[in-house]
Amino acid sequence: MDWDKLRIFHAVADAGSLTHAGDTLHLSQSAVSRQIRSLEESLNTTLFHRHARGLILTEQGELLFDATQSMLKRIDAATARIRDSEEEVFGKLRVTTTAGFGALWLAPRLAKLYESYPDLNIDLMLEERVLDLPMREADVAIRMKEPSQADLVRKRLMSIRMRLYASPEYLAAHGEPKTIEDMAKHRLICQNPSSAQVSAGMLLIQELLTHDVEQTLTVNNYFGVLQAVISNLGIGVLPDYIIEDFPTVVRVLPDIESGEVPVFLAYPEELRQSKRVAAFRDFVQEEIMAHRRSRKAMGAD
Structure with missing residues (x-):
């Protein structure tokens, strides 16, 4: 099978358009179309459904696209290994x-x-x-x-471990908790227990929520949790590696932390x-x- 035709087919399937694929390949739309038509004739099948909004792969086209994608990944890997035989890092x-x-x-x-x-x-x-x-x-x-x-x-x-942190401004305004039961008086900022995260962090959040914490702010990543903490919104569950770059953030309840991650x-x-x-x-x-x-x-x- 002609690799050049497969390369053009993959570009069209990836772009969903003859025009966009042609721009990527530096070929005219008509040249791309001829190559696709020739490939379909050689395989005796239809690879694309033509719609006003673009091209959609047929079932046979999906099979071929999976194969060309795997081939390109292997070529990328081989290219990387060849380049890595040079002295320079680039x-x-x-x-x-x-x-x-x-x-x-x-x-x-x-x-x-x-x-x-x-x-x-x-x-x-x-x-x-x-x-x-x-x-x-x-x-x-x-x-x-x-x-x-x-x-x-x-x-x-x-x-790393998940620990509790707050801003000095928040603690000055709301007081610092002395026991885990005191968390009921504060807003807990954390990832939603059902969101993707390390299990140790999830277990710590679940433990904290058992202590009658009524005010919460949940965010789907630690960057958002940190931004809420430094904006004085509450006490956040954060990984301990943040301390070095955010030295003003204060650790609270130092005896409370997650398991090792x-x-x-x-x-x-x-x-x-x-x-x-x-x-x-x-x-x-x-x-x-x-x-x-x-x-x-x-x-x-």
Whole structure:
């Protein structure tokens, strides 16, 4: 089967339009249309339903699109490995992690990585969904539990805990709780117990809610919880790694915290020799060590 036709088919299926695919491929709409028609004739099937709003894959088209997508991921992986045989660290590195860790801890530190490797381009994907690394949905993952997927290189980076924090202004206006029962007098800011989050955090929130807490503000990520805390809205459940970058936030009820949450860095076995991955891995490990030293100096542990 002609790979060029498959490449054009994939671009059309991805764009849902002959015109948009042509723009991406630097081909005219008529040239793209001829290639699709030729591919359909060679397969003796219809790959697209034509509608006024664009092109929709037929069942046969879906099957072919799945195959071409898998092929392109393998080509991307091979290209990355070939490029990584060079001495320089350059190109795109797709990193996935949770919204909280990515926005509050990782992103503010990336300037140091770019200073060392200006030709490295990070594609930071912040979501709670666990992306499939062996299928190259991402190159590197930082997750709040040990990855279960096979054929991954994994390294435990650190452990975190969920704790209670408030702003000095809020505590001055509403008083500081002395016992967990005192939380009934305060607004609790946290992730909704049913939202995607680490189980240790969910268990802590559930425990707090059993103490007659009537005022709550729930947010679907820790960045939102932090913004509410520093805006003096209440007492928030937040991961302990925020303290270094937000030193004015005060920990309350220091005896109350979640269980330990391990943080792992993982990447596919096939990228073990990747210089881009190695550069990112070493950078994160160095920042973790600096983070630990800073926490120890602050007495945060």
